[in-house]
Amino acid sequence: MEQVAPATVRxxxxxxxxxxxxxxxxxxxxMKALVLVETPxxxxxxxxxxxxxxxxxxxxxxxxxxAHLVTDAIAVDMEDMLAFHWLHxxxxxxxxxxxxxxxxxxLWPILEExxxxxxxxxxxxxxxxxxxxxx
Numbered sequence: 001m002e003q004v005a006p007a008t009v010r011x012x013x014x015x016x017x018x019x020x021x022x023x024x025x026x027x028x029x030x031m032k033a034l035v036l037v038e039t040p041x042x043x044x045x046x047x048x049x050x051x052x053x054x055x056x057x058x059x060x061x062x063x064x065x066x067a068h069l070v071t072d073a074i075a076v077d078m079e080d081m082l083a084f085h086w087l088h089x090x091x092x093x094x095x096x097x098x099x100x101x102x103x104x105x106x107l108w109p110i111l112e113e114x115x116x117x118x119x120x121x122x123x124x125x126x127x128x129x130x131x132x133x134x135x
Contacts, residue, residue, distance in 0.1 A: 016042050020049050040076075040083035047090070055093040058107055070114040073098045074107075081115055084108070 005011045014022075016037070022028065023046070035051070037043050040058075047053055060073040066071070067075035074096060083106070088094060094107035 016045065019046065023049065023051055040080045040087065041071055044083045044086055047087075053092060055095055056087055056107075057095045057104075058094060059098050070110055071096055071105075076111065077095070081111065084111055112121065 019035070035046065035053075037046065040056075040059075043053075043056055058074055061067075061080065063069060063075035064077070066077040067080070068077070069075045071094050084094060088108045094111075096105045096107040096110060097103075
């Protein structure tokens with residue numbers, strides 16, 4: 001990460017736990033920051049703890065077991081979808097943009113189109129178990 005940042009930009013790599021501890025410290029109140037997180041769930045956790053965010057830019061999410069490819073660089077699983085749904089419901093713009101030179105695309109319509117089978121699968125699980133599932 002430090003290797004790709006311009007010389008005029010200071011890079012600090014910290015854990016999610018440390019960010020949660022220090023983000024309200026007065027020393028950082030005037031700092032403008034680009035916050036990178038590993039998962040959409042991490043973004044939700046930071047926002048719920050009070051981090052002010054203008055938009056959520058999703059550059060890439062790696063494919064893993066249980067994930068479904070929705071763009072050439074973004075793969076989501078049910079946990080990711082629940083986090084993105086919460087972010088969308090809270091009014092945060094969700095943007096898909098792998099690199100700065102790419103055109104920004106609204107991610108939510110892509111997620112709705114490409115993951116409709118996840119919703120059906122989740123509802124089927126709910127019907128079989130007798131539990132309600134909100135998607």
